[in-house]
Amino acid sequence: MINFAANTTYTLPILVHAAVPLTIIVVYALVAIWGERKVAGFIQDRLGPMHVGRWHGWAQSIADLLKLLQKEDIVPKDASRFLFKFAPFMMFAASYAAFAVIPFSSGYIGSNINIGVFYLLAVTSLLTLSIIMAAWASNNKWSLLGGMRSAAQMVSYEVPTIATVLTVIVVAGSLNLMTITEMQAGNDILGFLPNWLIFQNPFLIVAFIIFFISILAEAHRVPFDLPESESELVAGYQTEYSGIRWAMFMLAEYADMLLLSLLGAVLFFGGWNSPFGDFMSGPFWEFFWFMLKGLLLVFVMMWIRWTLPRYRVDQLMHICWGILIPLSFINLVLVALWEVIF
């Protein structure tokens, strides 16, 4: 362990190390917010933002960010001041901290620890806490309702997420995301398919579907966006927030989306492995493939957002407790049996 006070020689490398995911998150969030508006526009036969920055409004989210930075920092009179101000940063910190164990390429991982998956799932639980913190501190009925829904939703959907992740771990035999990625290298299945886990075991396809539905719910995406369902709850737990604090929520939410998509890419789609074996591999290409896989999943999330309507609260709970959890546990047993037999 590094002792910061005693050993300052490590401070700078650590800061640089920490700045890499932060840069990725911020750049990704700007692109994804613009991209989401574009996707929404295209799906609805519109164009989306077209003005700022000439070429298809590429600078729109930068302009939005500058606007949000200039806004007045409003704290409601009856809000709990400290918690209200602290919650958005805690939320972002939670999703940012989880990026530490994501292997962006064979050359870069924030922290190559043996309990990577466990750490990631534990740290993202903080998101629930910060959402409830924001909701309670706002002293607003919409916020509180949104926060309660969010808590119920995230606690419920963490169960199928963890169950499916466990399924993958049964196959992979490691909690270290780097190890899980490395064991998916090569193109041996049927002669041409890459050795990704989703192709290794037929039951992992079911696991992936359950996993994807659960991460949709965990990232508060449509059709599970009940915590901030704008047509019912104004903006849910974000109702009282404005300016940079609201921007932090937005950033955290998009970061969470990317995090869970990247986790999906590691667990099922071979992480940073190139789909063409040795072709186009190397640290930079690995980063490219990894981000491509993650962003494809993000795109599917956006695509679903503009396709499906929102579920009711009781339907949400029924899907989770009545269908996904039993299914994921049965699937876990089947995967384990498959691994024992073959």
Add this chain to the structure above:
Amino acid sequence: MLYVFKEGWSTFKSIFTGMGVTIRHFFSPSVTEKYPYEKIELPKGARAKLHVNIDDCIGCNLCARACPVNCIDIETVKATDDVDLGKTSTGNPKRFWLTRFDIDMAKCMYCDLCVHPCPTNCIYMVPEYEYSEVDRSNLVYHFSNLKPEMVAEVKEKAEQEAEQKKRERQEMMRKKAEAAKKKKEEQEKKQAEAKKSSNKNDNDKPSTPGKKDS
């Protein structure tokens, strides 16, 4: 249990159907008109803004009378005999100075009713729709091309002529009345004379009204 699977299958099928629809629209070209940069041409007969070709207007006031909301305000002054206002492009002679021709587009309801009565087709809709104003009074469009001093001059002249004509007419009426008086007197004289002469034969020829009625 079977029910759950059936339900689940139909849910999945409908989700993928919906996603198929959205992805098709994702790749289909957008229908957006980039309005301030690209403007679509208005269809023929679009009612957007009234325009008056003042050179062709004969001041007949038909459009103002046709207007259901009274948004057209016309004031005309009769041209004096010494000026010739010429003819319109359709050949109608112009007899009035148009001292005022205002259209209040804030009142206008774009009914097109003023366009059709015009005998010279000088009032019509033009395909121009970007004329919003901050102040409502700026929506009153003045079509008369007479200068204020010209208007005053024309009015004065017309008044003078009207006065003169009135006097002439009075003179004429007086003369006419005199002539009529003379005529009457003469007639009365004649009648009186005729009476005198006919009185002698009055008993010879009695009238027979009963026979005429049958």
